[in-house]
Amino acid sequence: MRMVDLISKKREGLSLTRDEIQYMIKGYTDGTIPDYQMSAWAMAVFFQGLDANETSQLTMEMARSGDQVDLSGIKGIKVDKHSTGGVGDKTSLIVVPLVASVGVPVAKMSGRGLGHTGGTVDKLESIEGFKIELTKEQFFNNVNDFKMALVGQSGNLTPADKKLYGLRDVTGTVNSMPLIASSIMSKKIASGADAIVLDVKVGAGAFMKSLEDAKELAKTMVSIGNHLNRKTIAVITDMNQPLGFEIGNANEVKEAIEVLKGKGEERLTKVCLTLASYMAVAGQVYPDFNTAYKQFEEVLKSGQAVETFAKFVEAQGGDSELVTQPEKLPQSKYHINVIAEQAGYIQDINAESIGYAAMYLGAGRKTKEDQIDYAVGITLKKKVADEVSIGEVIAVIHSNNKEVQDSLDLIQQSVKISAAKVEELPIIYEVIE
Numbered sequence: 538m539r540m541v542d543l544i545s546k547k548r549e550g551l552s553l554t555r556d557e558i559q560y561m562i563k564g565y566t567d568g569t570i571p572d573y574q575m576s577a578w579a580m581a582v583f584f585q586g587l588d589a590n591e592t593s594q595l596t597m598e599m600a601r602s603g604d605q606v607d608l609s610g611i612k613g614i615k616v617d618k619h620s621t622g623g624v625g626d627k628t629s630l631i632v633v634p635l636v637a638s639v640g641v642p643v644a645k646m647s648g649r650g651l652g653h654t655g656g657t658v659d660k661l662e663s664i665e666g667f668k669i670e671l672t673k674e675q676f677f678n679n680v681n682d683f684k685m686a687l688v689g690q691s692g693n694l695t696p697a698d699k700k701l702y703g704l705r706d707v708t709g710t711v712n713s714m715p716l717i718a719s720s721i722m723s724k725k726i727a728s729g730a731d732a733i734v735l736d737v738k739v740g741a742g743a744f745m746k747s748l749e750d751a752k753e754l755a756k757t758m759v760s761i762g763n764h765l766n767r768k769t770i771a772v773i774t775d776m777n778q779p780l781g782f783e784i785g786n787a788n789e790v791k792e793a794i795e796v797l798k799g800k801g802e803e804r805l806t807k808v809c810l811t812l813a814s815y816m817a818v819a820g821q822v823y824p825d826f827n828t829a830y831k832q833f834e835e836v837l838k839s840g841q842a843v844e845t846f847a848k849f850v851e852a853q854g855g856d857s858e859l860v861t862q863p864e865k866l867p868q869s870k871y872h873i874n875v876i877a878e879q880a881g882y883i884q885d886i887n888a889e890s891i892g893y894a895a896m897y898l899g900a901g902r903k904t905k906e907d908q909i910d911y912a913v914g915i916t917l918k919k920k921v922a923d924e925v926s927i928g929e930v931i932a933v934i935h936s937n938n939k940e941v942q943d944s945l946d947l948i949q950q951s952v953k954i955s956a957a958k959v960e961e962l963p964i965i966y967e968v969i970e
């Protein structure tokens with residue numbers, strides 16, 4: 538077999554066989570197929586696409602290219618979740634303890650963030666002493682004991698995807714639906730769960746800007762999962778404005794705890810309850826979505842979920858007292874108010890710009906090497922459709938530097954105020970099963 542023939546075949550819009558995809562991914566991973574041939578193939582895929590079979594085969598081969606986590610030592614149906622990412626997205630910190638508290642085992646690997654704010658692992662590391670690495674035995678024991686563990690992604694998970702994603706990034710081929718879907722799903726498949734719930738974000742602060750694109754991505758990922766015998770459900774949720782009130786790392790942990798106590802912001806709570814309900818149904822703990830949703834509303838009121846979160850923090854080396862004493866989380870030196878310059882109704886809070894404003898403060902990374910400042914971030918005091926009077930505080934900047942003009946200007950520009958009443962944005966757009 539020769540790579541040049543596979544590139545030509547794809548260029549002509551023909552489908553590659555399983556053996557051909559296997560040959561290509563194996564060769565690219567071990568270095569016998571060079572970057573220039575792989576990028577020509579990626580560009581051919583960009584224009585010609587992949588059929589459902591090719592997409593599943595590509596996903597499977599990338600999942601097999603490195604470590605594959607064997608979760609058979611954990612009892613029950615293991616359910617994973619994944620978010621395509623957004624600003625203020627702390628859903629894993631809430632949903633995982635929520636479903637664990639009713640008996641759904643979650644053995645989760647999460648990544649760090651690049652750009653905008655940090656990833657789940659960065660947020661957890663804002664807790665002093667918290668360890669994102671566990672031995673295999675600790676990882677399994679924690680999930681068997683209280684149904685959850687959350688660690689950083691293994692260094693050798695899906696090396697083929699790591700290489701190909703890096704290549705796509707510099708060859709104008711990131712934006713291909715089957716390549717995005719197979720990239721995300723290969724990591725989920727290699728992580729070993731039996732069922733997967735995907736939170737596909739749509740809007741200004743998301744990877745997918747239009748509902749049409751989000752639906753296509755969701756459908757492609759669900760089809761891959763089902764093809765590979767993993768029950769997969771995708772929930773399309775709003776990311777036009779940031780999720781919840783807090784953007785940053787320590788302050789997002791604080792907000793997650795509030796939601797787990799049943800005192801969280803309404804839209805964030807709704808997304809979490811929805812994701813948790815689909816996970817619990819997939820894990821066969823509840824018979825249907827409506828029963829699960831009602832049960833989880835009760836769980837939030839009962840304190841059961843926050844108790845699981847406290848156990849999880851303690852088991853991974855952190856101080857569980859932060860659940861009742863959030864001031865134990867890192868605090869910034871300065872708190873600067875952002876004031877409304879006109880009266881009316883909040884029309885837009887551009888999530889992407891707010892993400893950049895938080896990154897300028899040090900809450901996210903511009904490059905992989907950047908250090909995150911866990912204490913800094915932004916607290917929104919208003920959401921879209923809220924009424925606002927002139928001079929009212931619309932956001933608070935938490936900073937360790939007195940000079941925050943760049944972030945302040947960006948927040949002012951991202952928040953649009955209209956004189957006329959504004960409708961609330963939807964929060965859940967669609968569910969694809």
Ligand code: URA
Pocket residue numbers: 702711716717718720721744
């Ligand atoms: N996230 C991924 O993991 N892969 C992509 O291709 C795009 C987003």
